[in-house]
Amino acid sequence: MNSPQPSSLDVKKSLGEVVVSIKDVNFSYAPGERQILSGLNMEFRRGQVVAVMGGSGCGKTTILRLIGGQFTAQSGQVLFEGQDIGKMSSKELMAARRRMGMLFQFGALFTDLSVFENVAFPLREHTDLSEELLRSLVLMKLNAVGLRGARDLMPSQISGGMARRVALARAIALDPPLIMYDEPFAGLDPISLGITARLIRDLNNALGATSLLVTHDVEETFEIADYVYFIANGSIGAQGTPEELSRSTDPFVRQFLDAAPDGPVPFHYPGQSLEEDFGVRA
Amino acid sequence: MTAILNLFGDLGFFIRRNLISLGLATRMFAAVIWRSGFLLKRPRLVVDQILFVGNHSFVIIAVSGLFVGFVLGLQGYYTLNRYGSEQALGLLVALSLTRELGPVITALLFAGRAGTSLTAEIGLMKAGEQLSAMEMMAVDPLGRVIAPRLWAGIISMPILATIFTAVGVMGGYFVGVPLIGVDSGAFWSQMQGGVDLFSDIGNGLIKSLVFGVAVTFIALYQGYEAKPTPEGVSQATTRTVVISSLSVLALDFLLTAMMFSN
Numbered sequence: 011m012n013s014p015q016p017s018s019l020d021v022k023k024s025l026g027e028v029v030v031s032i033k034d035v036n037f038s039y040a041p042g043e044r045q046i047l048s049g050l051n052m053e054f055r056r057g058q059v060v061a062v063m064g065g066s067g068c069g070k071t072t073i074l075r076l077i078g079g080q081f082t083a084q085s086g087q088v089l090f091e092g093q094d095i096g097k098m099s100s101k102e103l104m105a106a107r108r109r110m111g112m113l114f115q116f117g118a119l120f121t122d123l124s125v126f127e128n129v130a131f132p133l134r135e136h137t138d139l140s141e142e143l144l145r146s147l148v149l150m151k152l153n154a155v156g157l158r159g160a161r162d163l164m165p166s167q168i169s170g171g172m173a174r175r176v177a178l179a180r181a182i183a184l185d186p187p188l189i190m191y192d193e194p195f196a197g198l199d200p201i202s203l204g205i206t207a208r209l210i211r212d213l214n215n216a217l218g219a220t221s222l223l224v225t226h227d228v229e230e231t232f233e234i235a236d237y238v239y240f241i242a243n244g245s246i247g248a249q250g251t252p253e254e255l256s257r258s259t260d261p262f263v264r265q266f267l268d269a270a271p272d273g274p275v276p277f278h279y280p281g282q283s284l285e286e287d288f289g290v291r292a
Numbered sequence: 293m294t295a296i297l298n299l300f301g302d303l304g305f306f307i308r309r310n311l312i313s314l315g316l317a318t319r320m321f322a323a324v325i326w327r328s329g330f331l332l333k334r335p336r337l338v339v340d341q342i343l344f345v346g347n348h349s350f351v352i353i354a355v356s357g358l359f360v361g362f363v364l365g366l367q368g369y370y371t372l373n374r375y376g377s378e379q380a381l382g383l384l385v386a387l388s389l390t391r392e393l394g395p396v397i398t399a400l401l402f403a404g405r406a407g408t409s410l411t412a413e414i415g416l417m418k419a420g421e422q423l424s425a426m427e428m429m430a431v432d433p434l435g436r437v438i439a440p441r442l443w444a445g446i447i448s449m450p451i452l453a454t455i456f457t458a459v460g461v462m463g464g465y466f467v468g469v470p471l472i473g474v475d476s477g478a479f480w481s482q483m484q485g486g487v488d489l490f491s492d493i494g495n496g497l498i499k500s501l502v503f504g505v506a507v508t509f510i511a512l513y514q515g516y517e518a519k520p521t522p523e524g525v526s527q528a529t530t531r532t533v534v535i536s537s538l539s540v541l542a543l544d545f546l547l548t549a550m551m552f553s554n
Binding site: 104107110112121131 | 416420421422424428429430431432
């Protein structure tokens with residue numbers, strides 16, 4: 011953890027260069043459809059664990075897909091190590107992706123491969139390592155997530171939490187400078203949740219990487235994150251260190267942190283009034 | 293008036309949707325072929341898939357071939373016997389199998405057995421974000437997942453059709469010779485004299501090769517483009533059987549017209 015109660019400025023000053031930068035990005039899935047992101051600006055610096063939080067469907071995962079080059083922004087720039095992802099050729103994009111690791115919400119392990127082979131997959135695809143060296147590397151990665159002993163199991167034989175850890179080992183197989191986590195805590199029991207959160211922080215420190223965390227889980231995230239962005243209506247609703255946000259009086263931040271059912275994010279989906287639906291006069 | 297306009301609108305939408313789908317499929321096919329080069333360096337990927345789509349279809353193909361051979365032997369005998377030509381039973385069985393039934397029934401069975409499992413496998417990989425994960429690992433799913441399966445289907449189909457035909461001939465022999473009493477020498481000699489290596493067996497193999505490309509690609513395309521939901525995968529699996537069966541029958545007509553017309 012960082013020193014107690016650092017401010018946003020302290021955090022930005024103390025950390026390395028910008029690894030990912032999102033500038034004035036607008037995105038919708040198709041022309042004329044709902045704008046998912048509008049005028050979004052973000053920065054992710056080396057060595058940071060940065061959390062992106064917000065309600066369901068607010069576009070958090072879309073940000074990861076934009077950084078990974080799986081979606082292209084309608085306007086604005088997504089820069090990875092200074093290069094615009096949207097303007098990269100297919101070959102350049104592949105080279106950029108080799109420098110990224112991504113943990114998917116449910117692990118996305120290859121169901122026909124064992125735990126060992128899942129972690130070995132990126133190494134087999136991108137390197138010509140000898141079988142002996144490859145084995146050592148895979149076992150080291152599995153050891154880092156505490157699953158060296160589960161190497162021969164198939165994905166169907168392990169729990170959701172273990173699958174997430176195997177996927178984490180796979181995501182860091184090539185020691186990427188950027189690791190992205192899509193809802194890493196969703197559906198985990200408290201023990202697995204604590205283990206996963208600690209692993210994210212420890213691995214980030216050990217690799218000197220940048221971790222980008224898309225999540226809903228306030229408590230665990232605030233324990234490990236250096237900086238937090240709250241997304242609302244397609245742009246930044248609030249941002250700051252966990253300590254700053256904990257003290258925030260912003261209604262949106264308060265509703266999210268206090269898990270209040272109603273507030274700036276309404277409980278009821280927009281529609282006809284109750285009186286109109288039930289035919290009752292007010 | 294509105295009904296007529298709606299009819300034209302629906303027709304236009306239907307045509308546009310299918311043209312888009314055809315364009316996407318063509319583009320994907322070209323991309324898969326383009327990315328197949330690396331399989332020469334890693335043939336193991338294709339061999340594994342031949343085991344999956346080819347070997348695992350062996351039993352259904354062989355058993356079906358045997359029963360089709362039995363039926364051909366019986367029906368052929370009943371018909372030929374009317375004209376006193378039962379000695380030509382071997383020729384009838386062999387020509388029916390090599391030219392038509394072998395490639396066509398094998399392709400239809402392959403669509404039901406291997407095609408559906410390919411669609412479901414790819415569709416579930418998509419639903420489980422495995423294809424996205426692969427993309428994010430800088431591995432192209434078209435080259436790594438789709439291309440080995442396509443080539444495995446193309447290689448397996450002619451082999452399976454040959455097995456179907458060979459077992460079918462033995463089925464026809466079993467019914468015709470030991471059970472009904474057709475002369476064994478006549479059965480084989482008429483077959484040997486009447487079946488041409490290139491125009492019958494060769495064309496049959498070309499047919500099964502074409503069916504292999506069509507059925508396997510349809511199955512893979514449907515899986516790749518399936519909606520990543522349980523309903524989406526089940527609908528894609530159904531579409532695989534329907535589209536590939538109709539394609540096989542339509543292609544068979546075209547190929548037969550091209551190969552066996554004067």
